[in-house]
Amino acid sequence: MNAGNIKTQNNKNGDAAMPFMAFTNDSESIVVLKQFALNNSWAESIIHSGDIETAAQFLKTNHSPRVLFVDVTSQESTPAALDALADVCEPGTKVIVSGKINEYSFYCWLVDVGVSSYLLKPFTIHSLEAAYKKTTETSVNNGTPAAELKNHAKIITVIGARGGVGATTVCVNMAWIMANNLNHKTALLDFDPQFGTVSLALDLEPGKGLRDALEKPDRIDGLFIDRVMVKVDDNLSILSTEESIEDTITATEAAAEALFKQTQPKFSYIIIDLPRVLSPFTRYALAHSDHVICVTEYTIAGLRESLRYLEYCRDILKIAPPVFVANRVGLAGKHQMPKDEFEKGLGQKIKFDIPFVLDAHAAATVGEVLAETAKNIPATRVLHLLAEHFTGSAAEQKPKTKLDSILALLKGGK
Ligand SMILES: Nc1ncnc2c1ncn2[C@@H]1O[C@H](COP(=O)(O)OP(=O)(O)O)[C@@H](O)[C@H]1O
Ligand SMILES: [Mg+2]
Numbered sequence: 001m002n003a004g005n006i007k008t009q010n011n012k013n014g015d016a017a018m019p020f021m022a023f024t025n026d027s028e029s030i031v032v033l034k035q036f037a038l039n040n041s042w043a044e045s046i047i048h049s050g051d052i053e054t055a056a057q058f059l060k061t062n063h064s065p066r067v068l069f070v071d072v073t074s075q076e077s078t079p080a081a082l083d084a085l086a087d088v089c090e091p092g093t094k095v096i097v098s099g100k101i102n103e104y105s106f107y108c109w110l111v112d113v114g115v116s117s118y119l120l121k122p123f124t125i126h127s128l129e130a131a132y133k134k135t136t137e138t139s140v141n142n143g144t145p146a147a148e149l150k151n152h153a154k155i156i157t158v159i160g161a162r163g164g165v166g167a168t169t170v171c172v173n174m175a176w177i178m179a180n181n182l183n184h185k186t187a188l189l190d191f192d193p194q195f196g197t198v199s200l201a202l203d204l205e206p207g208k209g210l211r212d213a214l215e216k217p218d219r220i221d222g223l224f225i226d227r228v229m230v231k232v233d234d235n236l237s238i239l240s241t242e243e244s245i246e247d248t249i250t251a252t253e254a255a256a257e258a259l260f261k262q263t264q265p266k267f268s269y270i271i272i273d274l275p276r277v278l279s280p281f282t283r284y285a286l287a288h289s290d291h292v293i294c295v296t297e298y299t300i301a302g303l304r305e306s307l308r309y310l311e312y313c314r315d316i317l318k319i320a321p322p323v324f325v326a327n328r329v330g331l332a333g334k335h336q337m338p339k340d341e342f343e344k345g346l347g348q349k350i351k352f353d354i355p356f357v358l359d360a361h362a363a364a365t366v367g368e369v370l371a372e373t374a375k376n377i378p379a380t381r382v383l384h385l386l387a388e389h390f391t392g393s394a395a396e397q398k399p400k401t402k403l404d405s406i407l408a409l410l411k412g413g414k
Pocket of ligand 2: 167168169197273
């Protein structure tokens, strides 16, 4: 390969690693890529003819760039093609995917497996530049190196705009649906060691002994996680504890970091029920989540607190705005704040409205999960849509990757 006048940087082996390489057959994309190469003083030879499969073939025998641009042609063939790429890319290579698939679920899936950016064709030089900039920034949400594209649990943190709005209900049901209906290995972590209600909601015995580890994070290792997590079924595990309320527990950022580090390799999705009082422990979780959900209600107070969380995520943490979910919709009847007014005040659309249903109360009273006991009511259907929003698709459409099969085998599955 002729690197021409490309600016280089040493890779792990001490060889020169290219900053960027592209594979596409699309003439419009090539025009934009050529301009992009020119703007960066890179040789046009970094643009190769071919798609993601060609890239995997090429990178079997050539060094990987730091950022790889690949063209995908169909939703169905992408998972296998990304697997093949993961097998050949050197550690650290980030991936920008481009294609004509205009499906939000596909975009979510790409983000979930760790692709840095998706450029819908035709794209402009500005969107390519923005994607490249995002990918090369050292922020937490700029994608996963290609070599690790799949084995990385996505973290979804749920906060309640106000107490009692239904954050725990959303967490428990979403985790249950992801595990049982969408067939993902899911962990549900209750980040409130003293007042958390996840175990109550599932009628499980809360764990004990987490406090010590939260205060001394070096004790949190893989074995510890296996010991303290309660397995609800094959796909769903819970971490929840009921520590004494006599003292204040001083869980640190390091505890959250250690919990993430130890749970991420074991699951596909990690759902966190976050207490509303923010501490270094919970702030770390918010800042390092792939997605944040804010459960709210259509009231003035719900709007005020939603706005504060929105601003905190956007302006302070500099992460994507939370996905807002309105719960117990309809409970206040005509006294409920109109949805359009709420959306106007927040400056965001509310995509998910979960109606108020007595079934939810009934389920909570006996430690049952609404998604299990009342499968076909509108509230459960919205909870399904919410879970699918993050996983990308319903179970039967979920593309199966080679790694899924390998992991299933390692874990004793078929
Ligand atoms: N959509 C709903 N309809 C009716 N009751 C609900 C709904 N969602 C939650 N609840 C009930 O509201 C109460 C508070 O819910 P919870 O999930 O514990 O809130 P939070 O975690 O925000 O404090 C519980 O009794 C729960 O069963
Ligand atoms: Mg709660």
